[in-house]
Amino acid sequence: MDKRTVLITGGAGYIGSHIAYLCALSGYQVIVLDSFVHNNYFAPSWATVIKSDYANAHVLDSIFSLHKIDAVIHCAAFIEVGESVRDPLAFYDNNVTKTVTLLQKMMQWGVHNFIFSSSCAVYGQPHYLPLTESHPQQPMSPYGHTKAMIEKIVEDVAQAHGLRFIALRYFNAAGAFPEQGLGELHTNETHLIPLMLDALLMRKPFTIFGIDYQTKDGTAIRDFVHVRDIAHAHLLALEHLHQGNPSDCFNLGTGVGYSIKEVVEMMQRISGIMLKTIVAPRRLGDPALLIADPQKAFMILKWKPHYSQLEFILKSALIFHKELLHKKEMYYSSATAF
Ligand SMILES: NC(=O)c1ccc[n+]([C@@H]2O[C@H](COP(=O)([O-])OP(=O)(O)OC[C@H]3O[C@@H](n4cnc5c(N)ncnc54)[C@H](O)[C@@H]3O)[C@@H](O)[C@H]2O)c1
Structure with a gap:
């Protein structure tokens, strides 16, 4: 066929x-x-x-x-x-x-x-x-x-x-998916994890938008x-x-939410690097909690998230970003060699 x-x-x-x-x-x-x-x-x-x-x-x-x-x-x-x-x-x-x-x-x-x-x-x-x-x-x-x-x-x-x-x-x-060289790479990045990784690996401060949400630790919760x-x-x-x-x-989605603070803490534990965080006001239009009910996809599509444990997500993103940084360093060092 x-x-x-x-x-x-x-x-x-x-x-x-x-x-x-x-x-x-x-x-x-x-x-x-x-x-x-x-x-x-x-x-x-x-x-x-x-x-x-x-x-x-x-x-x-x-x-x-x-x-x-x-x-x-x-x-x-x-x-x-x-x-x-x-x-x-x-x-x-x-x-x-x-x-x-x-x-x-x-x-x-x-x-x-x-x-x-x-x-x-x-x-x-x-x-x-x-x-x-x-x-x-x-x-x-x-x-x-x-x-x-x-x-x-x-x-x-x-x-x-x-x-x-x-x-x-x-x-x-x-x-x-670092084994395939695939990962998150946007110009004007606004997504939490790549921004956090950039701050972590470049030793820059990381901004948390809003610590006054009605959530368990005051930061927004995402799935x-x-x-x-x-x-x-x-x-x-x-x-x-x-x-x-x-x-x-x-x-x-997974049906499980993690707060921004929890993500920061787990990333610090996984990488062994402490993040310097800055607090800024909430971003307009960012709800306190966004959590999916994924039952319909589970039941009808028979979809099951296999890789979505937060620790695995962060580890895979960390490896991809480290490799990306390494490639950039190689590029700049070879460019300045001329
Ligand atoms: N990243 C998320 O968390 C998320 C969440 C919900 C929905 N989505 C949706 O998933 C899709 C993919 O998101 P992503 O994070 O991979 O974004 P991305 O920016 O990495 O990928 C989008 C791709 O579309 C291409 N593109 C944009 N406009 C185009 C055009 N006019 N012609 C041809 N190519 C064009 C870009 O070059 C880019 O490669 C988007 O539709 C986004 O809205 C993403």
């Missing part, structure tokens, strides 16, 4: 690259479509990588005409919440308008399976915890709105044109899920669609 082919937009990014690797490992032919907004190096032997905007109509025509695409896994997006508040139009354009173009091209070429990188940001301030998929959607940022809007758009396209989709609402993606577990859920989602199951959405 021919290999199934998946097109992964944003497949050179943090989560997309892990999904791409697991798909390739599971026998899929993988095409990555990414514009490399982070200028990262990504040239694996196990995928075809096309550097382009994911909504470039000519590029999409050529991909869909040359390959029989079984499913599109749509990870490409602008992801920085604060930036979405400062420049909402860029986010609505990159995340929403361009997704419409992608869906139009999919419909034109008869590609009907779609897996979407959604987010717990669709929920907004929790009314109850843990968050189930039926929790009201009241996003607190343009970023969150883009995710909720795309979910709505794909529902309508499913009704009208027979699109079949799975929206996976990730909670805090974290950890790395960290290992990126490899997130990637694995995409394989299950692909299988779910192949088996003819209906379109659906699923939370991807």
Whole structure:
């Protein structure tokens, strides 16, 4: 039987690259479509990588005409919440308008399976915890709105044109796969663990935003899920669609929350390095607690997070960051040698 082919937009990014690797490992032919907004190096032997905007109509025509695409896994997006508040139009354009173009091209070429990188940001301030998929959607940022809007758009396209989709609402993606050189690397990093690692390894102060939340130690609580577990859920989602199951959405989290202070303490213990912390006011729109109810993904997709123990998440991220730093040092020392 021919290999199934998946097109992964944003497949050179943090989560997309892990999904791409697991798909390739599971026998899929993988095409990555990414514009490399982070200028990262990504040239694996196990995928075809096309550097382009994911909504470039000519590029999409050529991909869909040359390959029989079984499913599109749509990870490409602008992801920085604060930036979405400062420049909402860029986010609505990159995340929403361009997704419409992608869906139009999919419909034109008869590609009907779609897996979407959604987010717990669709929920907004929790009314109850843990968050189930039926929790009201009241996003607190343009970023969150883009995710909720795309979910709505794909529902309508499913009704009208027979699109079949799975929206996976990730909670805090974290950890790395250093054995494959994969990990979290964003320009303008805002995510907790890479910021903490940068502070730790560069001996810089680390800022905790808010110590006056109504939580056990005053810091915010988040549900960290290992990126490899997130990637694995995409394989299950692909299988779910192949088996003819209906379109659906699923939370991807562990159901267990850790406070920022707990993460800091565990990171210090694992690395043997003390972090100098600074306290700053809460960031606008950061809820005190975000914890998933992942039962639906457990029951229906048969998804189980295997790598999401906090200690393993932090260890894998630490190894990846140390290697990254080492590569940068090698680069700068060889550059200054001339
Ligand atoms: N990281 C998280 O904790 C988290 C949580 C919830 C949801 N998500 C979603 O998961 C997806 C992946 O997130 P990530 O953390 O891997 O981000 P990332 O920035 O590492 O990856 C996104 C990739 O999309 C690419 N991209 C952006 N705009 C593009 C365009 N117009 N054309 C082509 N490529 C484009 C970027 O170059 C990048 O490689 C995003 O949709 C994000 O909103 C992430």
